[in-house]
Amino acid sequence: MTRPLRIGNASGFYGDRFTAVREMLDGGPLDVLTGDYLAELTMLILGRGRLKDPDAGYATTFLRQMEECLGLAAERGTKIVTNAGGLNPAGLAGKLRELAERLGVDVRVAHVEGDDLLPRAKELGLHHARYGAPLTANAYLGAWGIAECLKGGADIVVTGRVTDASLVVGPAAAHFGWARDDWDALAGATVAGHVLECGAQATGGNYAFFQEIYNVKASGPMKAPGFPIAEIGADGSGVITKHEGTGGAVTPETVTAQLLYEIGAPGYAGPDVTTWFDTIELGEDGPDRVRISGTRGSPPPETTKVCLNHLGGHRNEMTFVLTGLDIEAKADFARAQLEAAMGGARPAKVEWTLVGTPKPDPETQGEATALLRCAVLDPDPDRVGRAFSGAVVELALAGYPGFTMTSPPGKGSPYGVYKPAFVPNDEIEHVAVLPDGTREIIDPAPQTSPVEASPVEAPTQARLEPAPEGDLVRVSLGRVAGARSGDKGGDANIGVWARTGEQWRWLAGFLTVERLGTLLPETRELTVTRHLLPNLRAVNFVVEGLLQEGVSASTRFDPQGKALGEWLRSRLVDVPEAIL
Numbered sequence: 001m002t003r004p005l006r007i008g009n010a011s012g013f014y015g016d017r018f019t020a021v022r023e024m025l026d027g028g029p030l031d032v033l034t035g036d037y038l039a040e041l042t043m044l045i046l047g048r049g050r051l052k053d054p055d056a057g058y059a060t061t062f063l064r065q066m067e068e069c070l071g072l073a074a075e076r077g078t079k080i081v082t083n084a085g086g087l088n089p090a091g092l093a094g095k096l097r098e099l100a101e102r103l104g105v106d107v108r109v110a111h112v113e114g115d116d117l118l119p120r121a122k123e124l125g126l127h128h129a130r131y132g133a134p135l136t137a138n139a140y141l142g143a144w145g146i147a148e149c150l151k152g153g154a155d156i157v158v159t160g161r162v163t164d165a166s167l168v169v170g171p172a173a174a175h176f177g178w179a180r181d182d183w184d185a186l187a188g189a190t191v192a193g194h195v196l197e198c199g200a201q202a203t204g205g206n207y208a209f210f211q212e213i214y215n216v217k218a219s220g221p222m223k224a225p226g227f228p229i230a231e232i233g234a235d236g237s238g239v240i241t242k243h244e245g246t247g248g249a250v251t252p253e254t255v256t257a258q259l260l261y262e263i264g265a266p267g268y269a270g271p272d273v274t275t276w277f278d279t280i281e282l283g284e285d286g287p288d289r290v291r292i293s294g295t296r297g298s299p300p301p302e303t304t305k306v307c308l309n310h311l312g313g314h315r316n317e318m319t320f321v322l323t324g325l326d327i328e329a330k331a332d333f334a335r336a337q338l339e340a341a342m343g344g345a346r347p348a349k350v351e352w353t354l355v356g357t358p359k360p361d362p363e364t365q366g367e368a369t370a371l372l373r374c375a376v377l378d379p380d381p382d383r384v385g386r387a388f389s390g391a392v393v394e395l396a397l398a399g400y401p402g403f404t405m406t407s408p409p410g411k412g413s414p415y416g417v418y419k420p421a422f423v424p425n426d427e428i429e430h431v432a433v434l435p436d437g438t439r440e441i442i443d444p445a446p447q448t449s450p451v452e453a454s455p456v457e458a459p460t461q462a463r464l465e466p467a468p469e470g471d472l473v474r475v476s477l478g479r480v481a482g483a484r485s486g487d488k489g490g491d492a493n494i495g496v497w498a499r500t501g502e503q504w505r506w507l508a509g510f511l512t513v514e515r516l517g518t519l520l521p522e523t524r525e526l527t528v529t530r531h532l533l534p535n536l537r538a539v540n541f542v543v544e545g546l547l548q549e550g551v552s553a554s555t556r557f558d559p560q561g562k563a564l565g566e567w568l569r570s571r572l573v574d575v576p577e578a579i580l
Helices: 020-027 040-052 060-076 089-103 144-151 166-176 183-196 252-259 327-345 386-393 501-510 513-519 564-570
Strands: 005-009 032-035 079-082 109-113 136-139 156-158 228-232 238-242 267-269 274-276 281-284 290-293 296-298 303-323 349-355 369-378 413-424 430-433 439-442 472-476 481-488 491-498 528-533 538-543 572-576
Touching (some): 005 166, 020 032, 020 060, 032 060, 032 166, 040 413, 060 079, 060 089, 079 144, 079 166, 089 109, 089 156, 144 156, 144 166, 144 430, 144 439, 166 183, 166 228, 183 228, 183 238, 183 252, 183 274, 183 296, 252 281, 252 290, 252 481, 252 491, 303 327, 303 386, 327 349, 327 369, 327 386, 481 564, 491 501, 501 572, 513 528
Parallel strands (some): 005 032, 032 079, 079 156, 109 156
Antiparallel strands (some): 109 430, 136 303, 274 296, 303 369, 303 413, 349 369, 430 439, 472 572, 481 491, 491 538, 528 538
């Protein structure tokens, strides 16, 4: 079939806009609607839920959305592909069949399994020296189980932990009949899937230049950004768009921002294909339409990534409100008092963060306020429970002037530790369970290749011209660059793109690893790797260990690194006046 396959997305995470499924089905024609509900933290949450109820482990929100929209999807002829199955895809598939029967909707449900390696964790060497057996151990499966389910007649395909892009690649591979070694087509669909996977982040959400899209001072309600759609062609190239009349925007820069989200080196390795992000070409294709082409692919590596979540201990935090004069002295006083009060019961990890600076001559109390946050972690729940939070409260009448807190004392809560692992591809039994119950084994990729040994030729745009010269002006980096940042376990990535060719030539020479350390001193002592993406006019930094042991265990004020890019854009730098 040669017509483009129109795939929309209705969820970027577990907790995303509930009404998006109906909005996407009502908004215009779709061949496939995807929903991404899983993240490293989500797997931890589902794993803890499964400890209480072995039949749990899936995203219950999706089931409620289907109760409202299953009939509409069937009426529209839109197939649904989702990873909402989490740790229990078979259980969610069963619930969907019960729901369809109760609603009188004739749909065929299939699911994909084989990602759960927990029963074999010890055999596969997935136990951790410090934390022991994992709570969850899930391999990132690829797209071919999804494709097999769709070819087997499924209207709904439920998966567990697959790569986010697989939700798009699977339907495209089934629709166009791609072979397992159609590397470029698979890579093109992977890029489309990467753009779609985080929902409204591709249509103006979390976007550095948001004020160009949204009139935040306009009267009346603001229109919510539409969710993205990919129109994928037979060669894997395609167009990113959204339903007409929805909010937000689709531009080369909103797409660039999402392409830079949570990536590492240009060779983006997956279980089906390695996608070379330095070959992606973007172009405008009309209002709210961005064409993606030129993407090259090569065989995937010989190992598959596994998401491991361990129970790490317990955590708590309390935040002091500091007001008016002598903020730093008040913070020092609060630290000294609490450290003395904890004494021999001090938790294993204590981290202090002072946030904000009061304005001079503040007209409101908010303008006079800063926050001092104390986060604590310990294997012993008692050390971070009332023993800690109670000690904070006991300082109330003996502390700094104006002592107050943002919350009452409370117990600690368990936290998880994320660790990635890799296992040989042939150790994973990837299974498509078709609507009639038939189980189809999906073989590993027919060919593998180390990511470092790519046959893809570097694009000609990598030959950079000299940066513009002339008078320098001291301005914020955000005057000439956008950024988007995120997390991969304990590592953070910061993707930075320039808006024009001249700005790119300056940015590529200016924003080195050393310069990043100067602008963001918290990265200075860590291992940082820089990758150039000339076709996107972008540089991408991977900062190892900045987020400690993952979002649940991190004591940073921004534990997922979502705001690192905006911090970087706020720093003052010397920029050639000619490129402003």
